[in-house]
Amino acid sequence: MKSLLHVEARGVTKSFGDHQVLTGVDFSVAPGEVSCIIGPSGSGKSTFLRCLNALEAYDAGTLVVDGKHVGYDYQNGKYYEWSTKQFAGFRSNLGMVFQRFNLFGHLTAEENVACALIEVRGINKSAAKKRALEELSKVGLSSHSHKRPHQLSGGQQQRVAIARALAMDPEIMLFDEPTSALDPELVDEVLDTMKKLAHNGMTMVVVTHEMGFAREVADTVHFFDGGSILESGTPENVLSNPSKDRTRAFLAKVL
Amino acid sequence: MAVRQTSRPTQLKGPDGRPAPVVKLRHVDRWLAGALAVAVFVWFAWTLSTNQNIRWTEVAAYLFFPKIISGIWNTLMISMAATVIGLLLGVLLAVMRLAHNPVLNWLSLLYIWFFRGTPVLVQLIFWYNLAFLFPHIAVRIPFTNIGYMWDTNQVMTGFTAALLGLGLNLAAYFAETVRAGIQAIDAGQSEAALALGMTPGTRMRKIVLPQALRIIIPPTGNEFISMLKTTSLVYVVAGNDLMTNASQIYKQNNLIMELLIVASLWYMVMTAIATFFQSKLEARFGTDAVRLVRNPGFVQKLFLRSGVVPTAPAPAKIEARDSVSAIGKELS
Numbered sequence: 001m002k003s004l005l006h007v008e009a010r011g012v013t014k015s016f017g018d019h020q021v022l023t024g025v026d027f028s029v030a031p032g033e034v035s036c037i038i039g040p041s042g043s044g045k046s047t048f049l050r051c052l053n054a055l056e057a058y059d060a061g062t063l064v065v066d067g068k069h070v071g072y073d074y075q076n077g078k079y080y081e082w083s084t085k086q087f088a089g090f091r092s093n094l095g096m097v098f099q100r101f102n103l104f105g106h107l108t109a110e111e112n113v114a115c116a117l118i119e120v121r122g123i124n125k126s127a128a129k130k131r132a133l134e135e136l137s138k139v140g141l142s143s144h145s146h147k148r149p150h151q152l153s154g155g156q157q158q159r160v161a162i163a164r165a166l167a168m169d170p171e172i173m174l175f176d177e178p179t180s181a182l183d184p185e186l187v188d189e190v191l192d193t194m195k196k197l198a199h200n201g202m203t204m205v206v207v208t209h210e211m212g213f214a215r216e217v218a219d220t221v222h223f224f225d226g227g228s229i230l231e232s233g234t235p236e237n238v239l240s241n242p243s244k245d246r247t248r249a250f251l252a253k254v255l
Numbered sequence: 256m257a258v259r260q261t262s263r264p265t266q267l268k269g270p271d272g273r274p275a276p277v278v279k280l281r282h283v284d285r286w287l288a289g290a291l292a293v294a295v296f297v298w299f300a301w302t303l304s305t306n307q308n309i310r311w312t313e314v315a316a317y318l319f320f321p322k323i324i325s326g327i328w329n330t331l332m333i334s335m336a337a338t339v340i341g342l343l344l345g346v347l348l349a350v351m352r353l354a355h356n357p358v359l360n361w362l363s364l365l366y367i368w369f370f371r372g373t374p375v376l377v378q379l380i381f382w383y384n385l386a387f388l389f390p391h392i393a394v395r396i397p398f399t400n401i402g403y404m405w406d407t408n409q410v411m412t413g414f415t416a417a418l419l420g421l422g423l424n425l426a427a428y429f430a431e432t433v434r435a436g437i438q439a440i441d442a443g444q445s446e447a448a449l450a451l452g453m454t455p456g457t458r459m460r461k462i463v464l465p466q467a468l469r470i471i472i473p474p475t476g477n478e479f480i481s482m483l484k485t486t487s488l489v490y491v492v493a494g495n496d497l498m499t500n501a502s503q504i505y506k507q508n509n510l511i512m513e514l515l516i517v518a519s520l521w522y523m524v525m526t527a528i529a530t531f532f533q534s535k536l537e538a539r540f541g542t543d544a545v546r547l548v549r550n551p552g553f554v555q556k557l558f559l560r561s562g563v564v565p566t567a568p569a570p571a572k573i574e575a576r577d578s579v580s581a582i583g584k585e586l587s
Contacts (some may be wrong), residue, residue, distance in 0.1 A: 053450055055446055055449065055450060084454050084455055085454060087449075088449075088452045088453060088454045089452065090452075091449060091450055091451070091452045092451065092452025093452075094450070095450075096447075096450035098443060098446065098447060098450075100443055102441075102443035102444060102446060102447035103447075104444060104447070104448075104462055104466075105444070105466055106465050106466050106469075115451075115461065115462075116448075116451035116452060116453065119453055119457050119461055120451060120452040120453055120457075161447075164451070165450075165451075168451060168452065
């Protein structure tokens with residue numbers, strides 16, 4: 001049964017030892033929707049995002065992404081755990097952008113983008129290179145294609161990371177605080193790239209502290225606190241007229 | 256590795272506005288300490304070189320003696336082959352050690368414990384005398400008689416015993432180096448690779464190992480240099496290496512000191528050459544940390560001055576420092 005929703009989470013929980021990070025997350029994203037997750041540090045936002053592409057395993061609940069029950073195949077009344085190949089295949093359809101960019105240090109910008117096309121998609125080298133250059137030019141970095149990550153600014157690195165994820169033609173893009181590690185003057189170039197992506201209809205889940213971005217681009221804003229979503233709604237509702245005191249207190253501090 | 260020179264001014268502008276010369280500070284203490292050290296060295300060299308009991312003509316005569324030259328050749332062969340065995344097996348052991356499979360994990364641990372826990376001399380003698388345990392070595396298809404059989408004593412010559420003993424021993428040490436190199440790579444690299452849909456194997460081969468090499472390669476030079484000299488232990492199993500051959504000669508003519516000097520000179524030459532290549536490796540892959548530990552030797556400087564300098568790209572340094580700080584973050 002394929003859901004119309006790209007992401008559907010029901011009562012997802014996760015513990016690290018004694019510490020329960022996710023206490024039951026209900027969350028959904030429709031195709032083409034841009035969903036921003038805000039909330040204080042340690043509230044489980046990033047952990048939840050990492051559960052979406054199975055970088056982190058969840059303990060209980062239901063999590064369906066891109067029509068697949070993350071981590072398991074349901075057959076004849078049993079859940080069969082995925083093999084490493086199934087995990088890899090699943091992740092290859094999801095794009096992820098990290099707070100600390102995580103570009104491959106030994107590869108040039110172009111090779112960073114082409115690498116997974118060659119190794120995962122099995123595309124030949126020249127075609128992969130061509131595609132990599134296309135994606136780099138879309139984020140405005142075609143003149144930097146032969147530079148190594150350490151020769152690029154933080155903002156440029158993050159744009160290469162976005163190009164790298166987009167080259168895989170993902171169904172959905174996950175952003176884990178993509179501008180938190182950037183110098184303030186470099187934040188806009190990355191946000192602009194993301195806005196362009198949103199306008200082109202990409203399904204996006206963005207964990208962020210950029211309230212301006214959330215207000216402008218998001219279809220839905222979710223406020224995370226204590227391991228679950230406390231409040232969801234349009235940016236107008238959540239950011240301007242929050243119904244919960246906790247949300248109001250948080251927004252008063254960050255705005 | 257550029258020699259840093261701080262240029263200091265020869266004159267400065269004086270209070271009256273006119274240039275005044277700068278008088279350099281005389282380091283009398285440095286000159287004294289240097290002179291004393293040279294005096295001790297010259298005395299030592301003099302007593303050694305004029306010692307009537309060392310026949311330097313014999314040293315010169317044996318320096319290029321055919322048996323010595325063939326010994327050098329064997330020493331190089333054993334060192335290189337044993338190092339290659341050690342490196343390949345070391346990477347395998349390190350990957351096993353880091354694998355999720357607990358069986359592989361424990362086997363690797365057991366191997367490392369065994370080969371680091373027993374003296375290499377014992378291992379060499381063990382391999383040489385393998386025939387006591389297994390008089391024949393056979394390779395055949397199970398449950399049939401199709402295959403080959405060898406006499407262990409013919410297979411396990413001094414040379415093969417040396418290869419196995421030294422190679423398997425190095426693997427145990429090298430596994431730890433590789434493991435450290437792999438673990439030093441930021442976990443974010445692995446996550447990014449997995450998030451792109453790479454399998455754990457592809458991630459290791461394409462993303463983690465190439466970057467770990469940067470950390471692993473410089474110590475391999477050290478391992479090889481140490482291996483050059485460790486091969487001298489091979490003389491207990493008659494490996495026909497430099498030390499074995501030298502000892503066979505002095506057992507006949509009793510020129511013990513002379514032949515030890517000959518062997519030492521050759522070991523020093525080989526070490527100097529290997530050190531030079533190691534400096535190239537370090538310039539290519541090394542981190543600042545490695546450079547701080549080991550400054551270039553005299554011979555290296557000689558080569559470096561003559562312009563055979565491997566150009567160390569400055570950006571690589573920055574990256575190395577980045578990764579060091581990344582490790583620091585991981586630990587904190």
